[in-house]
Amino acid sequence: MSKGLLIVLSGPSGVGKGTVCSALRGKMDNLVYSVSATTRVPRLGEENGVNYFFKSHDEFNHMMANDQLLEYAEYVGNYYGTPRDFVEETLQSGKDIILEIEVQGALKVKEKFPEGIFIFLLPPSLDELKDRICGRGTESQATIDHRLSVAVDEISLVGHYDYAVVNDQIDAACKRIESIVIAEHCKVRG
């Protein structure tokens, strides 16, 4: 049995990574979704090993110190990261695994896993991205301007990725990602 592929789906905030990733569920037989580790307390109904691997701060620090995370980041006082073991065990079992992740995190994963398939999700246009960011409704103009400027910086990193997929329509974007995975399985590797 051949090893699975690590698929990393990234892109600027607001581009629709989460929506596309959810839409992919059920469409692809051989695809497993990566489960993150977090120091955040479980919310009602969340299960350990399904929604997250819930860890204490000590456990998380231990994972960081022992290179057991492909990437990690702090967000509002809690840590989130991608456990290397879960990814490697899934790949060894012959299944593909997909990580939905921020741009900086994806580039860290690339350092540790250059053989991964790195897909950058692009907005159809910057105007469209602005609409999507504004569409969330709650942000001030200064916050919107800041997020848009971060998004422009992130988009400039597309050259570090293997593929760029325009998220014009969710179904079309899903089909492109499915196609990339099928094609990568047909690739002749030197």
Place this chain on the structure above:
Amino acid sequence: MSKGLLIVLSGPSGVGKGTVCSALRGKMDNLVYSVSATTRVPRLGEENGVNYFFKSHDEFNHMMANDQLLEYAEYVGNYYGTPRDFVEETLQSGKDIILEIEVQGALKVKEKFPEGIFIFLLPPSLDELKDRICGRGTESQATIDHRLSVAVDEISLVGHYDYAVVNDQIDAACKRIESIVIAEHCKVRG
């Protein structure tokens, strides 16, 4: 408008290149089929520029001498080749073009067009290929053995190709080829 992609579909004799190529027709909007040049006399109903570009031996020699063919070969006293102009004009118009071609011819195209996408069609197994070659019904045992040994030599050249697609079922093979073309259009080029 961006340039189209040159797709080269090759593989050993008997693997089903022609069948797969025909099945692809109509499935892919943006795909044009390459038209070969030949010195063969047109058969009833064949149209110049549709089935073939019909050429005199002098005209064909002139095309060979002026590097106007991406590859050519002799078969039963007539020459067949791929006109460079038709390929380049199609690509410039933003459409993809597919060449269905023998293994040696494909490698010649690769020398002149390394940016092409080279797809090798594989039989599900050598036994299956043998059945398909025998299935044509008319060949002697010696001819079958020879053709199978040529096929094995050709299959050993798969490493020169970008993708290997198993032709287990025509629809499945078509879907893989479509996926490769979609994925290649998403590729970030350095």
